Amino acid sequence: MRYQDIYPSDPLLRGRDILRPRAADLLNLEYFEAEPAAMPKGRFEQHHLLLNYRETPHRVENWRDGRHRDFTYHPDEIVLTPAGIESGWHWHARSKVIVITLDPHRLGTFAEKELGILLAEKQLADVPQRRDAALCASAWQMKIALEERPLGFEIVYESLCRVFLVQLLDRYGEKRAVGADFSNGFTATQYGRVLNYVADNFGSTITVEQLARAAGLSPAHFSRLFKATVGETPHRFVMDYRLEQARKMLDDPSRALIDVALACGFADQAHLTRSFKQASGMTPREYRKR
Structure with a gap:
């Protein structure tokens, strides 16, 4: 079930209705000013974050995995519910709230490929209520960008999304335990060095030997530990990174496909086409x- 499926009213603002799909890949922002109402309990496949902008406190009820909370919701407070937790709502006054939903798979990819962070299975902390004025201010900036649409607003919005996600993961991201997942000598620092090497050299040939050297391990030991820790082979990791950079370059319609292919380390345009279609279906x- 998606969180949007049970809204009792339509949002006044919805980011995905305005932006190209690429900008909505990281998160989906929706703004509501809704009369008192309720949302039935459901277990959702997305993380959802509620940020409160009502100027005066108001009464809210929230059910979380069978626990009932009847509380006063104050300005600049957030409620963060990780995917898979059953949640339901009843608010007793007109709301003024931003709802942000995040796809766990895309969030995990962003954390790994852009920030060098390996998130735990749950990814985000369960936060029933907390004041976070800085995070609320960041989300409000995204809302303003969507409403006012300044010159280059999609670029501005994309940048604001990234700032917001960095703040969110820094405060509430649940990272894999080093002792449990970076075992047998493979550390988070080594993972960061491998990621930096791929980012600096994805347009050229990258071998397992080069990645192992960056990590300070033998090729065989590195390949085994990398697969066990990251969940994919070094070759697949490099290919996924190249495809992600290719997607970004394809957003520029003036850039020739052969140029994108060579810039991202593919042998030729046909190689890019085969790999891209295998990964995305198009x-x-x-x-x-599209």
Whole structure:
């Protein structure tokens, strides 16, 4: 079930209705000013974060995995519910709230590929109520960008999304325990060095030997530990990174496909097309048209 499926009213603002799909990949922002109402309990496949902007406190009830909370919701307070937790709501005054939903898979990919962070299975902390004025201010900036749409607003919004996600993961991200997941000598520092090497060299040939050298391990030992820790082979990791950079370059319609292919380390345009279609179900041309 998606969190949006049970809203009792339509949002006044919805980011995905305005932006290209690429900008909505990281998060989905919706703004509500809704009369008192209720949402039935459900177990959702997304993380959802509620940020309160009502100027005066108001009464709210929240059910979380069978626990009932009847509390006063204050300005600049947030409620963060990780995916998989059953949640239901009843608010007793007109709301003024931003709801942000996040896809766990995309959030995990962003954390790994962009920040060098490996998140635990739950990814985010369960936060029934907490004041976080800084995070609320960041979300409000995203709302303003969507409403006012200044010159280059999609670029501005994308940047604000990234700032927001960094703040969110820094405060509430649950990272994998080093002792449990970076075992047998593979550390978070080594993972960071491998990620930096791929980011600096994805347009050239990258071998397992080069990645192992960056991590300070033998190739065989590195391949085994990397697969056990990250969940994919070094080769698949590099390919996924190249495809992600290719998607970004394809957003520029003036850039030739052969140029994108070579810049991202593919042997030729046909190699890019085969790999891209295998991963996404569409060719680079089809992706660009969409």
